[in-house]
Amino acid sequence: MGMEDWASKHLNMHTQGLFRRRVSIANMLSWNRGSIKKPMLVTSDRAIRKEACEMFKLVQAYMGDRPSRLDRRHCALLIVTKCWDMPGLRDELYVQLVRQTTGNASPRSLAAGWELMAVSLAFFAPSPKFRCYLEGYIQRHTEPNSDKKLTQFILEQQELKLKKNSKSRKKRKQNTEEEEGLPVSTYAKFCHRKLLKVAITGGKKGLRKPTLEEIDHSRRAIITPSLFGSSLEEVMERQSELFPDRKLPWVQVQLSQYVLALGGAQTEGIFRVPGDIDEVNALKLQVDQWRIPENLSDPNVPASLMKLWYRELEEPLIPMDFYKQCISNCDDPVAAIAVVQSLPELNRLVLCYFIHFLQVFAQPSNVAITKMDVNNLAMVMAPNCLRCQSDDPRIIFENTRKEMSFLRMLIVHLDTGFIEGVV
Incomplete structure (x- = not known):
């Protein structure tokens, strides 16, 4: 079932004109210049009905389709x-964005709509019942052929600017992304x-409610991938310009050292007690800009962020191809160590650290002091x-026990002396 089929069951029926004719599903899911008088989705919640219409105006303002005092x-x-x-x-928001990015003849507005979808996905998910339809819509735009109109527009704008503007090339490059956006497929793949x-x-x-700093961070992440949620290879590629000689991810080493420097090894419940x-969240924003603040005192904060970094890796630290070997050899230290030695070199180094x-x-x-013995460490x-x-x-349930047992084998038996001094 596609988006149109889903819409026929869940969309409000809108009318237009003097005779209040029903708007077709196709038109309901196409870009609209005007405002809406009721939500896109059926709801009995009065507050939602009111906020949905106001939100649509904000969506239009963000996309440049409606004048606004707000940037x-x-x-x-x-x-x-x-x-x-x-x-x-x-x-409601995701349906509005689907609508405003469908049949949109303005490449600049279209790019802004996709950007807003990417920003929104950094803060909240659609409901499970709508997720598969949104995923289908996004996937249809991941192919480069969806970029033709936008690419043509960008080329035209660049040509005009070269003729009219004699400012430095560096200045033009800085302004291009903000004014003209990226190809739709780039946004769609990120989304x-x-x-x-x-x-x-x-x-x-x-x-704490969302902040402007978090908004800026989520917009930048479209162009510059975050250190969180990326693959190990992407993290290393991103840091190669700043730290070309490092063999380990900067984020991994810094957060680990930070936990120890703040006395994490003498903190009861470390790794089990979550940080505020x-x-x-605030530390994550700093780390993603290659900064480690000096005003933290609670080791549970960097410990929680460190766990988050490992957990959010695009592919797990021990790649999926090795998962069965791990759980099959969870009680055999020799075999467990052999699995580690067979990992790709980057994964092996990061895991050993x-x-x-x-x-x-x-x-x-x-x-x-910590009350976190090897079993507790393996569990968390x-x-x-x-x-x-x-x-x-x-x-x-069964594999959880085996995963814990495998990690316990490594903590007890793996010789990691060689990793000392490696960064």
Whole structure:
């Protein structure tokens, strides 16, 4: 069932003209210049009905289709905050964005609509019942042929600017992305990755509402991938310009050292007690800009962020191709170590650093204070480096024990002395 079939069951029936004729599903799902008088989706919630219509105006303002006193950043902040506060608005927003990016003849507006979808997916997911339809819509735009109109527009604009503007080439390059956007397929591919991720991990957590800094961060991530949610290879490629000689991810090393520097090895419940989620979110923004603040005092904050980094890797630290070997050899230290030695070199190095770090906490003198022995460490850390792909609760339950046992084997038996001094 496609988007149109889903829409026929869930969309409000809108009317237009003097005789209040019904608007067809196709028109309901196509770009609209005017405002809407009722939500796109059927709802009995009065507050949702009111906010949906106001939100549509903000969407149009963000896309440049409606005059507004607000700049784009503040429009996005208002939209995201409304949906973050009122979960009932989230599907409404995604349907509005589907509408305004369908049949849109303005490449600039089209790019802005896709950008807003990407920003929104950084904060919250659509409902499970709508997710597959949104995913289908996004996937249809991941092919480069959806970029033809936008590419032509960009070329025309660049040609005009070269004729009219004699400013420096550097200045033109800085302005191009903001004014002209990226190819639709670039946005769509990014949105697809964000949708898959947010559906699993959930959206923004904590008590603090979204901030402009988080909006800016989510917009930048479209062009410059985050250190979180990327593959190990992408992380290393991104850091190669800043730290060409490093063999390990900067984010992994910095957060690990930060935990130790703040006394994490002498903190009861370390890795089990979560850090303040708002502080973790704030630290994440800093780390993604290659900065480590000096004002933190709670080791649980970098410890929580470190766990998040491992957990959000695009492919798990121990790749899926090795998962069966891990759980099959979970009680055999020799075989478990052999699995580690057979990993791709980057994964092997990162995993060995991870295990070496955990071995510090497994020392009896530290366990006496932290109350986190090797079994507890394996329990809280196994989900961050091994991922079961089964949906069967029985298999998940059984494999959880094996994942913990495998990690325990490594903490106890893996020789990681060689990793000391490697960064």
